[in-house]
Amino acid sequence: MAIELRRVLISDEVDPKCVEVLQSHGIEVVKNTKLSKAELLTEIQKYDGLIVRSATKVTADVIKAGTNLKIIGRAGTGVDNIDCQAATERGIIVMNTPGGNTLSAAEHTCTLIISLTRDLARAAQSMKEGRWDRKAFMGTELNGKTLGIIGLGRIGREVALRMQSFGMTTIGFDPIIGADVAAEFNTEWMPLEQLWPRVDFITVHTPLIPATTNLINDAVFSKCKRGVRVVNCARGGIIDEAALLRALESGQCGGAGLDVFVEEPPKDLTLVQHPKVTATPHLGASTVEAQSRVAVEIAEQFVDLAQGKQLFGAINAPALTNALSPQTQPWVKLGESLGVVASLLTQGPAASIQLVSVGAELEKAGSYLSAAVLAGYLRSSKAGGDAGVSLNLVNAPVLAKQAGLQVTTSSLPGPLPGVSVTLSTSTGQTVQLAGTVAGGNPVLTSVQGSQFTVPASLSGPVLVFSASPSPNLLPSVIDAVGKSGGSVLGLSLSNPVNSTVYGVLNLSALLSNGLEALKKTVSTVNQTAL
Ligand SMILES: NC(=O)C1=CN([C@@H]2O[C@H](COP(=O)(O)OP(=O)(O)OC[C@H]3O[C@@H](n4cnc5c(N)ncnc54)[C@H](O)[C@@H]3O)[C@@H](O)[C@H]2O)C=CC1
Numbered sequence: 005m006a007i008e009l010r011r012v013l014i015s016d017e018v019d020p021k022c023v024e025v026l027q028s029h030g031i032e033v034v035k036n037t038k039l040s041k042a043e044l045l046t047e048i049q050k051y052d053g054l055i056v057r058s059a060t061k062v063t064a065d066v067i068k069a070g071t072n073l074k075i076i077g078r079a080g081t082g083v084d085n086i087d088c089q090a091a092t093e094r095g096i097i098v099m100n101t102p103g104g105n106t107l108s109a110a111e112h113t114c115t116l117i118i119s120l121t122r123d124l125a126r127a128a129q130s131m132k133e134g135r136w137d138r139k140a141f142m143g144t145e146l147n148g149k150t151l152g153i154i155g156l157g158r159i160g161r162e163v164a165l166r167m168q169s170f171g172m173t174t175i176g177f178d179p180i181i182g183a184d185v186a187a188e189f190n191t192e193w194m195p196l197e198q199l200w201p202r203v204d205f206i207t208v209h210t211p212l213i214p215a216t217t218n219l220i221n222d223a224v225f226s227k228c229k230r231g232v233r234v235v236n237c238a239r240g241g242i243i244d245e246a247a248l249l250r251a252l253e254s255g256q257c258g259g260a261g262l263d264v265f266v267e268e269p270p271k272d273l274t275l276v277q278h279p280k281v282t283a284t285p286h287l288g289a290s291t292v293e294a295q296s297r298v299a300v301e302i303a304e305q306f307v308d309l310a311q312g313k314q315l316f317g318a319i320n321a322p323a324l325t326n327a328l329s330p331q332t333q334p335w336v337k338l339g340e341s342l343g344v345v346a347s348l349l350t351q352g353p354a355a356s357i358q359l360v361s362v363g364a365e366l367e368k369a370g371s372y373l374s375a376a377v378l379a380g381y382l383r384s385s386k387a388g389g390d391a392g393v394s395l396n397l398v399n400a401p402v403l404a405k406q407a408g409l410q411v412t413t414s415s416l417p418g419p420l421p422g423v424s425v426t427l428s429t430s431t432g433q434t435v436q437l438a439g440t441v442a443g444g445n446p447v448l449t450s451v452q453g454s455q456f457t458v459p460a461s462l463s464g465p466v467l468v469f470s471a472s473p474s475p476n477l478l479p480s481v482i483d484a485v486g487k488s489g490g491s492v493l494g495l496s497l498s499n500p501v502n503s504t505v506y507g508v509l510n511l512s513a514l515l516s517n518g519l520e521a522l523k524k525t526v527s528t529v530n531q532t533a534l
Pocket residue numbers: 081082083103105106109154155156157158159160177178179180181209210211212215216237238239263264286287288289290
């Protein structure tokens with residue numbers, strides 16, 4: 005499945021290679037780093053894709069204004085400047101380039117740690133001012149000191165390896181990376197409470213999330229050795245700025261290296277101008293190499309998606325990850341169609357959907373199949389999302405969850421691949437559908453356990469009905485379709501179950517004269533374009 009990407013806006017200072025790669029694949033690119041918020045709100049609707057660094061704030065109103073937006077790319081790591089929840093709800097993919105700037109951020113962190121031990125910035129400044137003040141700048145060695153690393157992900161571990169070469173002992177904490185993995189980069193994992201009293205330096209390498217906001221605060225400083233030094237090259241706010249200032253003033257904190265701030269650029273310069281602070285203006289990723297890498301990576305990730313090759317770096321579209329290949333496309337279409345048919349055969353909101361995939365080919369397909377069923381169901385029943393938001397594999401799972409729909413998926417072995425969907429409504433109605441892909445096209449094989457003698461094609465305009473079995477049923481239905489202004493391209497009828505048969509008619513076009521004539525012939529009838 006390719007995502008149509010005709011025009012992309014780059015609104016932050018991204019390396020020119022990004023433009024080159026996109027343009028060389030026929031994607032029109034506008035780079036404008038001077039847009040005000042108001043201008044961005046009007047401009048954004050012209051674009052299918054947006055590429056940013058950390059400066060552009062991609063807020064919910066920008067996302068809502070981006071009525072054609074399909075993808076937001078972050079040429080870098082942190083996506084806290086993008087309202088990912090709003091993007092997900094509108095079915096917009098958010099992707100970053102994890103790893104492209106890791107080494108630069110790690111090197112910058114090490115630079116700040118080393119600078120702090122020798123008060124490098126102030127010493128250099130004093131010489132520029134004509135002084136030769138050797139007594140004022142007595143440093144400390146790193147050798148033999150302990151570095152506490154909070155967040156042992158990509159950057160944290162590179163910092164560990166580099167600082168070990170200065171003779172530092174590295175200890176760290178991460179809720180996901182365990183002691184065994186930490187040991188691989190010679191770092192002793194320990195709970196925070198054990199870590200605080202042991203460290204001479206602390207460096208943070210986590211995302212800014214509720215659990216890490218103000219992670220280093222007054223209470224933490226009080227548990228550390230007097231004179232502990234801290235570095236934040238991750239996100240402003242992981243170290244409580246007010247608490248840091250208090251600790252610097254009291255001497256509990258001996259120095260801070262700050263690359264990031266709660267407000268960027270900071271209006272209040274008290275911390276930045278503090279003599280014990282070495283501050284840089286969010287330069288962690290600002291190297292020629294990192295910028296070149298992230299620019300090319302984000303552009304290539306966009307191109308891969310536009311060409312339907314692969315989805316890499318997406319942070320909000322788990323269902324899409326395995327759904328892009330040409331082989332999976334008919335299955336996605338089947339899932340959507342089953343969702344639509346389920347909505348046509350039920351009234352009232354769905355309470356639960358159970359999806360069972362059959363066969364080894366579909367063993368790992370549960371996530372995109374269920375997302376496809378939900379997208380089809382929600383689209384058809386108009387049960388999820390704002391009007392005007394198109395439902396897709398990105399937003400359907402989250403909108404279904406918001407609507408309180410319980411979704412379960414499982415897989416069964418079987419010689420022939422297939423999908424079965426059981427949908428129950430809050431009023432106790434249940435519909436069970438099964439389908440498969442035949443000749444590359446989605447088909448319905450049964451309704452309520454009753455098999456179609458010939459599987460019903462789930463493509464194009466269809467009419468779905470239920471009726472009491474009777475020898476005259478088919479002639480009457482075909483006659484009624486004719487009276488309603490339509491012509492029948494194909495027709496499939498299920499075996500009777502509980503004195504009901506189900507039928508799918510493939511039409512040349514949706515019936516323009518409505519369904520009144522048919523309603524006289526069958527029990528329930530609906531039409532839709534699949
Ligand atoms: N200053 C700059 O220019 C740059 C800053 N960054 C920032 O650096 C940070 C780290 O980036 P990466 O290492 O690439 O991310 P990562 O995702 O590889 O690692 C982050 C780690 O933090 C851990 N973590 C999450 N919650 C935690 C908690 N409560 N306590 C301890 N650890 C926790 C995660 O489990 C994960 O292992 C991010 O905030 C990113 O935005 C990244 C690149 C450049």
